[in-house]
Every structure is written in structure tokens, then in C-alpha cells.
Amino acid sequence: MSDAGPAGRRDAARRATTAARLAALRARLADLGAEAALLSAPADVRWASGFTTPADGRVLLTPDAALLLTDDRYTAQAAEESTIEVRIVAAAARLEALADLVGSATLGVQADHLTWQAARELEERLGRPPLPLADLTRPLRIVKTPDEIARLREAARLTDAAFDHVLAGPLRAGTREVDVALEIERFIRGQGGEAVSFEVIVAGGHRSAMPHGVASERVIERGDLVTLDFGARVDGYHADMTRSVAIGPVAEPLRSWYDAVLDAQRAAVAAIRPGLSGVDADRVARERLGRAGLAERFAHSLGHGVGLQIHEAPSLSTRSTDVLAPGMAVTVEPGVYQPGLGGLRIEDLVLVTAEGHEVLSRSPKDYLEL
Ligand code: ZN
Ligand code: ZN
Numbered sequence: 232m233s234d235a236g237p238a239g240r241r242d243a244a245r246r247a248t249t250a251a252r253l254a255a256l257r258a259r260l261a262d263l264g265a266e267a268a269l270l271s272a273p274a275d276v277r278w279a280s281g282f283t284t285p286a287d288g289r290v291l292l293t294p295d296a297a298l299l300l301t302d303d304r305y306t307a308q309a310a311e312e313s314t315i316e317v318r319i320v321a322a323a324a325r326l327e328a329l330a331d332l333v334g335s336a337t338l339g340v341q342a343d344h345l346t347w348q349a350a351r352e353l354e355e356r357l358g359r360p361p362l363p364l365a366d367l368t369r370p371l372r373i374v375k376t377p378d379e380i381a382r383l384r385e386a387a388r389l390t391d392a393a394f395d396h397v398l399a400g401p402l403r404a405g406t407r408e409v410d411v412a413l414e415i416e417r418f419i420r421g422q423g424g425e426a427v428s429f430e431v432i433v434a435g436g437h438r439s440a441m442p443h444g445v446a447s448e449r450v451i452e453r454g455d456l457v458t459l460d461f462g463a464r465v466d467g468y469h470a471d472m473t474r475s476v477a478i479g480p481v482a483e484p485l486r487s488w489y490d491a492v493l494d495a496q497r498a499a500v501a502a503i504r505p506g507l508s509g510v511d512a513d514r515v516a517r518e519r520l521g522r523a524g525l526a527e528r529f530a531h532s533l534g535h536g537v538g539l540q541i542h543e544a545p546s547l548s549t550r551s552t553d554v555l556a557p558g559m560a561v562t563v564e565p566g567v568y569q570p571g572l573g574g575l576r577i578e579d580l581v582l583v584t585a586e587g588h589e590v591l592s593r594s595p596k597d598y599l600e601l
């Protein structure tokens with residue numbers, strides 16, 4: 232195959248990206264005392280190989296090889312997508328193949344992903360226990376490359392467009408929540424998104440008190456404050472945004488809570504910069520909500536990193552050990568909730584830059600009454 236032309240150059244760039252990632256992973260393995268590693272977590276399999284059905288693949292890194300192991304349902308797809316050598320192995324023969332390839336090398340496995348049963352089977356086949364490693368790729372994926380940032384940016388753009396789209400039509404009294412969610416999903420897929428980042432959350436009325444209330448058959452009513460939390464996935468990279476929209480006038484206390492959450496959200500976004508700790512970012516929003524008497528109603532953390540996973544490092548929370556650096560992508564999403572009454576959340580996707588930050592979510596977030 233010729234490497235000339237845009238497709239060839241793109242393939243060469245993808246292989247170069249993978250080579251840099253695997254070099255970093257090999258260095259990390261050496262630090263951790265492993266000579267080989269079996270990647271099983273889907274986001275890591277995709278990160279290390281480009282294979283887009285990573286739950287059905289494994290990446291094996293040995294001192295002299297990097298292999299994508301998958302089965303014969305994926306022969307053509309793996310050949311097309313993988314940036315590393317592909318080995319087609321039936322699931323029943325995978326352990327045996329692994330043991331042969333690993334030989335006597337110390338094999339690290341993903342302790343925070345591989346099942347206990349799979350670890351036991353591997354131990355039996357190798358004749359020795361694998362080395363359990365936690366957070367193996369965390370420090371390698373926490374700062375995004377320019378290519379990854381471009382994908383996050385496109386995912387955020389598509390997410391904004393989907394929000395515009397439902398504001399212009401489906402989001403109104405008389406529509407079921409599930410129909411708004413389906414319209415978001417249809418729009419994102421139709422505009423070239425790979426998928427929605429997670430099951431779309433549309434929660435109005437008393438359901439808005441559920442931070443993760445996926446769309447139900449409930450009909451949206453006048454007076455609802457409807458929380459929409461969703462994102463587009465582009466080339467494996469997830470966007471994540473929440474807006475809470477009033478359908479006609481919203482009663483107190485929800486109306487005032489909106490202003491308090493927006494104030495806390497804006498203050499926390501303004502604080503995002505390199506050197507800020509995840510704990511301090513969270514504290515900015517928590518203190519603002521505390522001044523409004525709403526600290527106890529903010530029952531989750533401020534935000535999370537996004538990338539090949541919807542929730543990944545770094546964490547912005549009371550227990551975070553992370554410190555922000557340029558190239559990290561995080562959500563900033565304070566919310567308040569009262570069971571039986573309702574709640575709201577406002578969430579942006581924010582990129583940490585050398586100068587401070589750039590908000591990738593562009594959708595308006597001032598109180599909006601349809
Ligand atoms: Zn979200
Ligand atoms: Zn989020």
C-alpha cells in the first residue's frame with residue numbers, strides 16, 4: 232500500500248501517535264516493575280490500537296511487540312483500524328496465545344478492570360500470578376494532545392448544535408422527555424457524531440431532583456425546569472454538557488436556585504487555570520453555594536476529566552489529589568437538588584490552557600424561559 236495521499240498521511244500520523252503512546256507506556260511499565268502488559272479496559276485498548284470495538288479486543292505489549300488480539304468477527308475491521316499488529320485469536324484460545332506470547336516476562340494487568348476470574352485463569356495458564364497494576368494509563372491520558380483536543384472541540388461543537396436544535400422545536404410543554412432525548416441522539420448521529428456520550432438525561436418537574444434522571448415517558452409541563460445532560464462522541468472522544476431550561480415561569484425556590492448555581496458555575500470556571508488543585512476548584516463552587524444556603528444540596532463533585540472515557544482523570548472534588556495542567560479537559564458542573572421538589576445543574580466542558588482556560592461548551596447558560 233502506498234503512503235502517498237491524504238489517507239496514507241493520516242494513517243502514518245495515527246501510527247506515529249500510537250508509537251508515542253506505547254513508548255510512554257513502556258517507560259511507565261518499567262517504573263512499575265513490569266516487562267509486559269495486557270490492556271483490557273476498552274478506553275485503553277482504543278487508545279493503544281485505534282480499534283473502535285475495544286470491548287472485544289485486548290492489547291498485549293511485550294518487550295519487543297505490540298499486538299491487538301481480537302476474534303474473527305473483527306478480521307476486516309481490525310485490519311482497517313488498528314495502528315498495531317493484529318492477531319486474530321478465538322476467545323477460547325486467547326489464554327493459550329497470551330501465555331505463549333508473554334513467555335517468562337513479568338506481565339502487568341489492569342487491576343481496576345480485569346475480573347477476578349480472568350486474573351485467576353491467567354495465573355493458572357502462566358503458572359505464576361500476573362502483576363496487578365492500578366491506574367496504569369491515568370498519567371499518560373490525563374493531558375490531551377492537540378489531536379485529542381481537536382476531537383473534544385468538535386464533540387463540544389456538535390453538542391452545542393444539538394442543544395440549539397431541541398431548543399428550536401421538541402423542547403416544549405406536551406413533549407415526552409424521551410422524545411427530546413431521541414431527537415438529541417438522532418441529531419448527533421445524523422451530523423456525524425459516533426454516538427451520544429452516555430444515555431441522554433432529560434428530567435423535568437420533580438424528576439429534575441435526580442442528578443442522573445435518564446429521559447422517561449413523563450410529559451414536560453409548563454412550569455418545569457428541565458435538566459438536559461448529554462454530549463456527542465467524536466472519534467472516541469466525549470463531550471459533556473448540562474443546561475436547565477424553564478418551560479414557562481418557574482416557581483420559587485427553583486428560580487432563585489438557578490441564579491445561585493449559575494453564579495457558582497461561573498466562579499468555578501473563572502478559577503480554572505494551571506496549578507489549581509481539584510480540591511480548590513471544587514471549593515470555589517461549594518463556597519458560593521454555601522453563601523446561598525445551598526451547600527448541602529450540592530451533593531456531588533464539581534467535575535471530572537473527559538476524553539476516551541466520559542469520566543476520567545483529573546477529578547474536581549473534595550477528595551481529588553489532582554492539580555490542573557495545560558491540556559487537561561474537565562467539566563465544571565455544580566447542581567442543587569431537593570427530592571420531591573426538583574433541582575438543576577449547569578455544566579460546561581472546559582480546556583485548561585497555558586494562560587488559564589477555554590470554555591469549549593458555547594451554549595448560552597443565562598436563565599432561559601421558553
Ligand atoms: Zn454531564
Ligand atoms: Zn459530567
